[in-house]
Amino acid sequence: MGLLSILIFVPLLFALMILLLPKKYSQSYKYFTVAVAVIQLAITAYLYYQFKTGTAFTGVNQLDSYQFKEYLPWIRLDVGKFGALQIDYLLGVDGFSIPLLFLSALVMLIAALSSWEIKENHKGYFSLMMLLNTAIMGVFCALDIFLFYVFYELMLLPLYFLIGIWGGVRREYAAIKFFLYTLLGSVFMLLVIAGLYFSVIDPVTGNHTFDMVHMMNPQNYVPDGIFSFLAHQDILGIPARLLGFIVVFIAFAIKVPIVPFHTWLPDAHVEAPTPISIILAGILLKVGGYGIIRIAYSIFPDVALNLSFYIGLLGVVSILYGAMVALAQTDLKRLIAYSSVSHMGFVLLGLASLTSEGISGAMMQMISHGFLSVMLFFIVxxxxxxxxxxxxxxxxxxxxxxxxxxxxxxxxxxASLGLPGFSAFIAEAFSLIGAFNSESINGLIPRWMAILGSFGILLGAAYLLWTLQRMFFGQLRVKEESWLIKLKDLNAREILTLVPLAFFAILLGVMPSLVFNIINSSVNQFILLFT
Structure with a gap:
C-alpha cells in the first residue's frame, strides 16, 4: 500500500474503530480525529517536499507525468461487443492536486481541533468526520474518473448528516438544500462519465476505460464515440461535447459555487457547526475548482476554449455580486459566506483567461482562500x-x-482584502493580470472583465473594513452585560489553531514560489491542451 492509499484509508480505519469502541470512551474520539489529521498532514508535507518539479500534466505523456502513482485492477466485466468493463484503482498526483492535498490535511486538522466544542453524539459526529476525510483525500488522488465519482459522491452523505444533525435552527432545510443542489449536478455528470467511457480506448489493453489521463488525449477517442473529437454527434440537437462540458461544468460550479448556483452556500454555512463551515469553505469549494480544471477543462478543452467569454463573465458576476451582497449582511457568518462567492469568482476569471498568469493565480486563489476562509470561519x-x-x-x-x-x-x-504581503494579493493580482493579458495573448476575454473584476477588491475592502470598524473599534458595548464575562480572549487551543493559518497566509504572500514552483509545469502543459 502506497502513501496515497494510507492517506485515504487511515481515516476510514479510525472511523470503524470509533464505531466499535464503547460509549464510555467517547472523550477519546476527538483525540483520534486529531491524531489522524496530524498523520495526514505529515504525509502530505512529505509528499509535497518530495514532489519533483518539472514533470508535466495531461495526456501528452500519459501516466508518466504523475507522481506517487498506485495501480490495482478493480473491476473487470465482460460486456460482449464492447469488450471488458475496465475500472481501475488508479491514484496519482501532479502540480494541481498536491497543494490541495496539503491544504486539505491542514484544514481537516483545524476542523478536528474546532470539533472539541461539539457536546453531543460524539460517536456519530467523529465517525462521519472520518468518512468525509476519506472522501476528500480520494477526490484529489483519483485518476480513474469512476473512482473519482465514487469519492465525490461519498462526500455528500457525511456532510448531509453533519449539517442536518449538528447544525443550527434551520439545519434540516440547509442540509436538504445542499444535498439536492449537489446531487442534481452530479447525477447528470454520471451520464457524461458513461458516455466518455464508451468513447475512449486504453491504448495498451484496447478496452474502453475510465482513465482520466487517457480521456485527455484526443488520440484515444474512437471515431464513433459519442464524445469523440471527430464524430461531432448531437444529443437532443446539441453537440455532444458541448452538452457534456456544460453538464460537468455546472456540477462543479455548484460546488465552487458560482452565481447563479450559489444559493445553497449561505444557508449551509449559517446553519452548519463551525468545523463543518471550515470544511465547506476550506475544502469543498476547492473540490469544485479542481473538478473544473481536471475534468471539465482537461477533457473538453475545445468547448472550454469556445466558451471562455461566458465563463469569464460568470466569474466577474460572481466577484461583484458576492461582494455587494456581503456588504449588506448583518450576520458575520453570512457575510463571510458571501465573500467566498466573490473570492472564488477570481478562480473562474483566471481560468477563463487560459494564460499562465491567470491559471497560476486561480490555483493560488484556491489555496489562499482555503487558509483564509478557514481562519475567518474559526474566528466567527x-x-x-x-x-x-x-x-x-x-x-x-x-x-x-x-x-x-x-x-x-x-x-x-x-489578508482577505488583498493587502500586499499576504497570499490573496498574489492570487488576485495574477488572476487579474492573466485576464487583462488574455485579449492580447489569445483574444479569449476582453480587458473590461479584468477592470470590473478589480472592483471586487475595492468592495471586499469596504465590507471587511466596515465590519472591523463596527465590531472592534469605538466604545466597548455588547448586547447584554453578561456577555462581557463570557467573551474571554483566545485560549491556548484557539491560538494554536490560528497561528499556522496566519503563518501560511503571510508565507505565501512573501514566498509565492513555494506554490508556483510546484504548479508551473502542470500549468504550462495544461495550456498546451488549448493550442
Missing part, C-alpha cells in the same frame, strides 16, 4: 461559541476586551 466560531450570537451590531469595541483575538481578526481581514 470563537464569538458564537461564547455568546451564541453573530449579529454584527450587537458588538462594538471588542479590540480592548479581546486584544489577541482582534489581532488575528485583523490579520484575516487584511
Amino acid at each position: 466560531g470563537v464569538i458564537y461559541n461564547r455568546v451564541h450570537d453573530r449579529y454584527i451590531y450587537n458588538f462594538r469595541g471588542l479590540a480592548t476586551h479581546m486584544p489577541i483575538y482582534t489581532g488575528f481578526v485583523m490579520v484575516a481581514f487584511f
Whole structure:
C-alpha cells in the first residue's frame, strides 16, 4: 500500500474503530480525529517536499507525468461487443492536486481541533468526520474518473448528516438544500462519465476505460464515440461535447459555487457547526475548482476554449455580486459566506483567461482562500461559541476586551482584502493580470472583465473594513452585560489553531514560489491542451 492509499484509508480505519469502541470512551474520539489529521498532514508535507518539479500534466505523456502513482485492477466485466468493463484503482498526483492535498490535511486538522466544542453524539459526529476525510483525500488522488465519482459522491452523505444533525435552527432545510443542489449536478455528470467511457480506448489493453489521463488525449477517442473529437454527434440537437462540458461544468460550479448556483452556500454555512463551515469553505469549494480544471477543462478543452467569454463573465458576476451582497449582511457568518462567492469568482476569471498568469493565480486563489476562509470561519466560531450570537451590531469595541483575538481578526481581514504581503494579493493580482493579458495573448476575454473584476477588491475592502470598524473599534458595548464575562480572549487551543493559518497566509504572500514552483509545469502543459 502506497502513501496515497494510507492517506485515504487511515481515516476510514479510525472511523470503524470509533464505531466499535464503547460509549464510555467517547472523550477519546476527538483525540483520534486529531491524531489522524496530524498523520495526514505529515504525509502530505512529505509528499509535497518530495514532489519533483518539472514533470508535466495531461495526456501528452500519459501516466508518466504523475507522481506517487498506485495501480490495482478493480473491476473487470465482460460486456460482449464492447469488450471488458475496465475500472481501475488508479491514484496519482501532479502540480494541481498536491497543494490541495496539503491544504486539505491542514484544514481537516483545524476542523478536528474546532470539533472539541461539539457536546453531543460524539460517536456519530467523529465517525462521519472520518468518512468525509476519506472522501476528500480520494477526490484529489483519483485518476480513474469512476473512482473519482465514487469519492465525490461519498462526500455528500457525511456532510448531509453533519449539517442536518449538528447544525443550527434551520439545519434540516440547509442540509436538504445542499444535498439536492449537489446531487442534481452530479447525477447528470454520471451520464457524461458513461458516455466518455464508451468513447475512449486504453491504448495498451484496447478496452474502453475510465482513465482520466487517457480521456485527455484526443488520440484515444474512437471515431464513433459519442464524445469523440471527430464524430461531432448531437444529443437532443446539441453537440455532444458541448452538452457534456456544460453538464460537468455546472456540477462543479455548484460546488465552487458560482452565481447563479450559489444559493445553497449561505444557508449551509449559517446553519452548519463551525468545523463543518471550515470544511465547506476550506475544502469543498476547492473540490469544485479542481473538478473544473481536471475534468471539465482537461477533457473538453475545445468547448472550454469556445466558451471562455461566458465563463469569464460568470466569474466577474460572481466577484461583484458576492461582494455587494456581503456588504449588506448583518450576520458575520453570512457575510463571510458571501465573500467566498466573490473570492472564488477570481478562480473562474483566471481560468477563463487560459494564460499562465491567470491559471497560476486561480490555483493560488484556491489555496489562499482555503487558509483564509478557514481562519475567518474559526474566528466567527470563537464569538458564537461564547455568546451564541453573530449579529454584527450587537458588538462594538471588542479590540480592548479581546486584544489577541482582534489581532488575528485583523490579520484575516487584511489578508482577505488583498493587502500586499499576504497570499490573496498574489492570487488576485495574477488572476487579474492573466485576464487583462488574455485579449492580447489569445483574444479569449476582453480587458473590461479584468477592470470590473478589480472592483471586487475595492468592495471586499469596504465590507471587511466596515465590519472591523463596527465590531472592534469605538466604545466597548455588547448586547447584554453578561456577555462581557463570557467573551474571554483566545485560549491556548484557539491560538494554536490560528497561528499556522496566519503563518501560511503571510508565507505565501512573501514566498509565492513555494506554490508556483510546484504548479508551473502542470500549468504550462495544461495550456498546451488549448493550442
